Every structure is written in structure tokens, then in C-alpha cells.
Amino acid sequence: MTSGLRHDAADARKARDTATAVHRGPSVSGALTALERIPTVVLDDHLDIARHVAQRIASVIRARNAEGRDAVLGLATGSTPIGVYRELIRMHRDEGLSFQRVVSFNLDEYYPMAPDNIHSYHRFMWENLFSHVDADRARVHIPDGTVARADLEAWCKGYEQAIRDAGGIDVQILGIGKTGHIGFNEPGSGEQSRTRPVHLDAVTRRDAAADFFGEEFVPREAVTMGVATIFEAREIIIIATGEHKARVVNRAVEGPIDIEVAATFLQRHRATTFYVDAAAGSELTRTATPWLLDEVEWTPMLTLEAVTWLSRKVGKAILKLTQHDYAEHKLSSLVARHGSPGAVNGLVFNELGAKIRGKSKLPQGKRIVCFSPHPDDDVISMGGILRKLTENGNDIIVAYMTSGNIAVFDYDVRRHVDFLMRMHRDHRIGGAEVDTEAQKVHDFLAAKKPGDVDIPEVADIKRVIREAEAISGLETVGLSAANGRFLNLPFYQTGEVKKDPIGPADVAIVRALLEETKPEMIFVAGDLSDPHGTHRMCKEAIDEAIAELWPNRLRGPQAHRMHRASDPQPKAEAPEVWLYRGAWQEWPVTEATWLVPMSQEELRLKIQAIFKHQSQKDSMPFPGQDDREFWQRVEQRNKDTAGILDELGLAEYFAMEAYVVD
Numbered sequence: 001m002t003s004g005l006r007h008d009a010a011d012a013r014k015a016r017d018t019a020t021a022v023h024r025g026p027s028v029s030g031a032l033t034a035l036e037r038i039p040t041v042v043l044d045d046h047l048d049i050a051r052h053v054a055q056r057i058a059s060v061i062r063a064r065n066a067e068g069r070d071a072v073l074g075l076a077t078g079s080t081p082i083g084v085y086r087e088l089i090r091m092h093r094d095e096g097l098s099f100q101r102v103v104s105f106n107l108d109e110y111y112p113m114a115p116d117n118i119h120s121y122h123r124f125m126w127e128n129l130f131s132h133v134d135a136d137r138a139r140v141h142i143p144d145g146t147v148a149r150a151d152l153e154a155w156c157k158g159y160e161q162a163i164r165d166a167g168g169i170d171v172q173i174l175g176i177g178k179t180g181h182i183g184f185n186e187p188g189s190g191e192q193s194r195t196r197p198v199h200l201d202a203v204t205r206r207d208a209a210a211d212f213f214g215e216e217f218v219p220r221e222a223v224t225m226g227v228a229t230i231f232e233a234r235e236i237i238i239i240a241t242g243e244h245k246a247r248v249v250n251r252a253v254e255g256p257i258d259i260e261v262a263a264t265f266l267q268r269h270r271a272t273t274f275y276v277d278a279a280a281g282s283e284l285t286r287t288a289t290p291w292l293l294d295e296v297e298w299t300p301m302l303t304l305e306a307v308t309w310l311s312r313k314v315g316k317a318i319l320k321l322t323q324h325d326y327a328e329h330k331l332s333s334l335v336a337r338h339g340s341p342g343a344v345n346g347l348v349f350n351e352l353g354a355k356i357r358g359k360s361k362l363p364q365g366k367r368i369v370c371f372s373p374h375p376d377d378d379v380i381s382m383g384g385i386l387r388k389l390t391e392n393g394n395d396i397i398v399a400y401m402t403s404g405n406i407a408v409f410d411y412d413v414r415r416h417v418d419f420l421m422r423m424h425r426d427h428r429i430g431g432a433e434v435d436t437e438a439q440k441v442h443d444f445l446a447a448k449k450p451g452d453v454d455i456p457e458v459a460d461i462k463r464v465i466r467e468a469e470a471i472s473g474l475e476t477v478g479l480s481a482a483n484g485r486f487l488n489l490p491f492y493q494t495g496e497v498k499k500d501p502i503g504p505a506d507v508a509i510v511r512a513l514l515e516e517t518k519p520e521m522i523f524v525a526g527d528l529s530d531p532h533g534t535h536r537m538c539k540e541a542i543d544e545a546i547a548e549l550w551p552n553r554l555r556g557p558q559a560h561r562m563h564r565a566s567d568p569q570p571k572a573e574a575p576e577v578w579l580y581r582g583a584w585q586e587w588p589v590t591e592a593t594w595l596v597p598m599s600q601e602e603l604r605l606k607i608q609a610i611f612k613h614q615s616q617k618d619s620m621p622f623p624g625q626d627d628r629e630f631w632q633r634v635e636q637r638n639k640d641t642a643g644i645l646d647e648l649g650l651a652e653y654f655a656m657e658a659y660v661v662d
Contacts, residue, residue: 031294032286035254037267040274042281046241049275050083072103074172077121085129092133099133103166106142107183108224113145118451143223156195172233180261184224187260193226217450236272243279250283305590307348317649318349355595364392370523373538374404375470376613381582383606384598384657390478399485401538402492405462408615453495469613476609502540511545519575526579550574577662586637587658597653607631
């Protein structure tokens, strides 16, 4: 290594160590991170990550340019780095950050893939970064998905040479796949691998299925930088967000190096930093079981988590845990704090029991707004409580935030159009426009290619299909069409899986509904593992609207019982906000503020409401990694939540939904 490269590596390590020291915080000791083989920064959410990573990239650009050199960036695609790119665009616009002396090399590209294809990473980068800044097209390098196969090996060698000619990559940005892949270095990729064509793993192709409107349309190959190529970057920043990445983050950071998990190779890199949000970092030992590593402060929440963990670990009900159980699992200090095992057992048992809220303990006669990102999230995630709230005489509005029309198969449109045409031929409905519009739809669908944006007529039919299903679902739980509102937020109306950022128009629509309905309670989707990001974006619009209307609103379990003294004359009392999950994951019983039990009949009714969404049954367009239909996932999760309480020795229920007061 030359002296210049040694200096650059030292700078990268210094920046990494400073960031780690700041963001781990004074309460996180070295002992708590002892198992972490990659320095890891845990921030509150993806926006915090975007700001910190963008600031680091900007500092490198400015430092290199001040030295009279180009800054060389390794860039990634996908949903993970979009926030970083948006922040870099803002810094270019508001702070004068220039990209004229930036040379960039992208990690990968599908093969074969035309650069103007809707799915190409070339198009992704120009739409999400380069076209919004002063980037020099000649300095932008993205793997070419159009190279003839016979020339591909030579092209890959040329890409490696171009990186070397640029002086090597200063900062490489990475995401991480569910298999632990970085770039398209799938399981089995060697540490010495270089830029090359690869066959895509089945899990990777399934993850990409949503973007391609079906797994069968996902390319089977790609061109990617190799592990060794990535390793030559002077600094590496790897990002992960969402609870669905928690397991692989733990594996990459704390597990042994394994050729089946390419991200584990980063443990050997001289200056790699992992940036994760709280959800993605939730399975790190420092978060999940910190008492196994060091002395901890026994807060009420940590006490609850520790005793629940111990109960499940040893297979005993909470009230049966002994001094020996606590001592064997490094929890003696917890017993000492409370005086005896019986004292701490009783405390946690009672705290968990207090979370259970049957129908009689749920709100009555209140104004309630339930925000449903897609037209079926309401019944999928909170169908049980919706029925109970209806029976309790609450005034309920279910606000469907997006049309969900991209999740309707084309054959459903053909079926509905065929119905109309048959009705027209049988003279049951009139109007020459029926035949004209039906033929237009038929002709478009006949020529449509995977990923093509629907014409307005087709998009409208898909929207109406989902709206009708949503109303049918409401009726199943005892509500009616009068209880439904279809907001059709603008951010969703791209016709593509990729959506626009949340903007003022989205927030204004949500705010207008809140001003009109003056809710005392709001239900919001907190299931941020949504693979398309719609739940996250909808929550962002709601959060901004609430912040505008109630800027001093308290958050947390005590929010509904307290007011700020500094806000003596609020326009209206801030609503209580309950976060639900259920489409992909459920709140753990320790995190839940309230646990709402369901009988066998109530769960059956909830599943019937889910069945009303016929366009989403049998074969979902975007199933993720779980082959089961939503009703099957819901049934298992709701039963499992109740089962955990049974394991812990509390009351036995058939099924349960979980909620967190925000």
C-alpha cells in the first residue's frame, strides 16, 4: 500500500471511529459491542441514516476536491440508498455541493438489460441522483447490461481497470440482501472475486419480483463488482433498515466469516461502518440481550424483556422462574435489584397481564380514524379490533391512503371488462362508450409488456376493483361504505412500483381529513417491513400532518394522559395514536402497549374480511419471501401472539392482535 493510500485509510478509520463514538452514545460501553466484528452505528430511523451517510460522502467530496483531486464514489441501487441520494440532492441544491469532480462506479446491473429499461440500474441512478445534480456524464460508470456475452469478460476487466485508473474508490456504499449478499455477490461468492457476470440466487430474484411484476420476469443474471473489488475501497459504508433485515445484520456483524454470507467478509476490511436503524439493529446482542455482555441499567422495559426472554429460554412460566434460572443466565443483578425471584416474577407477570384489553376495556363512543396504506391493511392488521370498536359504538372512518391498483393482476381487469361487454351485448346496460372503452382496454392489455405503466382506463378499473373489495371488507366487520374514505395520495400515482417522495400535497390531504374528522384516536400502520415502502411513506405523511396540527403532542404510552404545560390553549386535544402491524410482522408482546384478544369466531370473521379482497387472494403480485396468503400469515401470527402469553403462564386466548401507543 502506498503512503497516500495509508493516509486515506487512516482518514476513513478516523471518520468511522468518530461516527461510531458519537452515535453509539455514552450509554453503550465497549463491552456491549464486544461481539460486533464490524463497527455498527445504530440510529433512530432511515432519515437519520440518510443524513449522516450523505454528510460523510459530502465531506469526502469536498476534501478530495480541496486537494485538487476527483472524489471517487462506489454507488448502490435499490430502496436502501434512496434517502442518501435525496439528501445529497438537497445538499447540492441548498449548500452548493458540487458533483462536477466526482467519478462514480456503480456496483451492478441486471444482464441483459437496456439502459433505458424501466428496471435498469442505469435509469435508476439518473432518475434518483445524477439528473438532479451537476454530474459529468463522462465520469459516471455503470455496468453495461447490453454487452455481447462473448465480450463480457473483457468488459469486466475494463471496468476494473477504469476503477484503478481513477485512483481507486474513496467511499463505497452498500446495501445488504436477505442472504447477506453485497452487490450481486450471492452465497458462494469468493473473497477474491472480481467484476464478473453472476447467476442470481432464487431469494434475490424473489425479492426483486415486485419491481418486475412477477418473479418469472426477473433476469437470471447480472454483472457485479466482486468482493475483492469492493474491498479495495478505502472506506465502506453498508446500510440496512427495517426489521426484515435484523437477522442478516446480526449474522454479518456478529457471526463468523462464511462464503455463504458475503457481507461477513467485510469484517476483514480496514474501514467499514454498518449504519442501521433501530429495527434493523434489533437482533444485535447489545440490543436483544445486553445483560449477557455487561452490567446494564435495569429500566422497566429492559426488565420486562429480560424476564420474558428467560422464561422462554428455560421453558418455564414466569411465576415459576427460580434463583438458579436467573443466575445461570447472568441475571442475578436483576434479582438483587428486586430482592427475590418472586418479586421480579410477579412484577413482570402483572405488567404483561395489564397489557391485555378485551372489548370492555377498549374505547367507546370516540371519534376514530384508521389509516390503511393499502385497501386491505385495515382488515389484515386490525380486523379484530375494528369489529370490537364498531360494537362499542365508536364513530369510525377508515381512510385508504392509496389505491393499491398496481397489485391487481391484468387478468382481473379482463374479467371485469368481459362482464361489462356481456352485459352490454345482452342489452342490460347501454351506451356505445362501453364497447369503445372496453376495446381500448382489451387492445392495451394484449400489447402490454411486463412493467409497462397502465393507461388511465386500466389503472382506474384496478382502483375501482380494490375500492369495492375494501367496502366489502368493511361490511364484514360491521361497518359500511359510509365509513370508508379513499384518499388516493399523489405520491402513489406513478403507475410503477417505485413511488414519488411524500410531498406537501400528500400531507395536505391527510391534514384535511384530520381537521374535518377531529379524531380522538388514530390507528397508523407501523409495519415498516413493507417491501415496497408504502407503509413507511404513508406514516411519513401522517406524522407530518400531525406535527403541523399538534406540534406539541406528547408521544409514548403516557401521551394520552398528559399535556404540555407550555401549550395552555391548544386548538384541540391531540389524538391518541396507536400503531398496528400484521401484514408482515407483529409487535412482540414486550413492545406492545396493548394486547387485544380474539375468540375463534372473531378470528374467523377477520379472515372472512380478508377474503373479500379477492384480487389479492390465491396468488399475490408481491408476496415477498412468504408463499402464504395474507390470511394464512395473519392466522398464524395472531395465534402465535396468544401462544406466547400462554407459554409465559398468563391467561390462554385463542388469538391476539398487538398495538403500540406512539
